[in-house]
Amino acid sequence: MSILMIDKLLKELPNHVKLIAVSKTHSVESILAIYEFGIRCFAESKVQDLLVKKLVLPKDIEWHFIGHLQTNKVKQLLPLVSVIHSVDRLDLLDVIEKESKKLNIKVQCLLQVHIAQEESKFGFSYKELMSFFTSRLFEKYAFIDFVGLMGMATFTEDEDLIRSEFRQLKKMFEEIKILFFPESALFKELSMGMSDDYLIAIEEGSTMLRLGSVIFGERNYINNK
Ligand SMILES: *Cc1c(COP(=O)(O)O)cnc(C)c1O
Numbered sequence: 001m002s003i004l005m006i007d008k009l010l011k012e013l014p015n016h017v018k019l020i021a022v023s024k025t026h027s028v029e030s031i032l033a034i035y036e037f038g039i040r041c042f043a044e045s046k047v048q049d050l051l052v053k054k055l056v057l058p059k060d061i062e063w064h065f066i067g068h069l070q071t072n073k074v075k076q077l078l079p080l081v082s083v084i085h086s087v088d089r090l091d092l093l094d095v096i097e098k099e100s101k102k103l104n105i106k107v108q109c110l111l112q113v114h115i116a117q118e119e120s121k122f123g124f125s126y127k128e129l130m131s132f133f134t135s136r137l138f139e140k141y142a143f144i145d146f147v148g149l150m151g152m153a154t155f156t157e158d159e160d161l162i163r164s165e166f167r168q169l170k171k172m173f174e175e176i177k178i179l180f181f182p183e184s185a186l187f188k189e190l191s192m193g194m195s196d197d198y199l200i201a202i203e204e205g206s207t208m209l210r211l212g213s214v215i216f217g218e219r220n221y222i223n224n225k
Helices: 003-012 028-035 047-056 071-080 090-103 126-134 159-180 198-203
Strands: 018-022 041-044 062-065 083-087 107-113 144-151 189-191 208-211
Touching (some): 028 047, 041 047, 062 071, 071 090, 083 090, 090 144, 107 126, 159 198, 189 208
Parallel strands (some): 018 208
């Protein structure tokens, strides 16, 4: 992406929206080039890649995890990240709790909700999400801060469909906030919007955009091997 375009992107972001640069598959050099624009939040989807990149990149980068997380990788991941966007099942929460307790750290988690029509996207259904909160199961996780919800819209040209999925997620977010976190300032993030749909996501109330290709250009899978 050109300097001008990144400048434009940063200028058009409302103040309440945080930009997270999705650096998966991109080299340390490319990440440094983006870092030079003042961007300090980066996200990876594989624990091993995050480990390698974090080691050599500036220490003031805030790392986020956005990939499907295997329970046997949690222990390795926790010391590396500030926020996990992709908590998509209960057994994962149990492992995150167990490992963060050992480290005596609190980890910020977003629950990933399945809003797209594709079968392949991970996440809680609305029903599962509501039963998790209604049962007050979430209160037993002393080492996890529930900070919000994450979702991915259907990969489609149909903007009305994308908008309705984001709107649905925003509605769930508001419902959970009002019912279960009325006094808490922690539950405040709505992570939605990727390169192809971030303008719609902003309009529908996103607070965190996860942008890869619009910042870095097309993904570089060869470099990732
Ligand atoms: C790869 C990825 C992104 C970024 O996708 P782009 O379309 O390149 O912006 C965002 N969120 C998740 C969960 C991803 O895996």
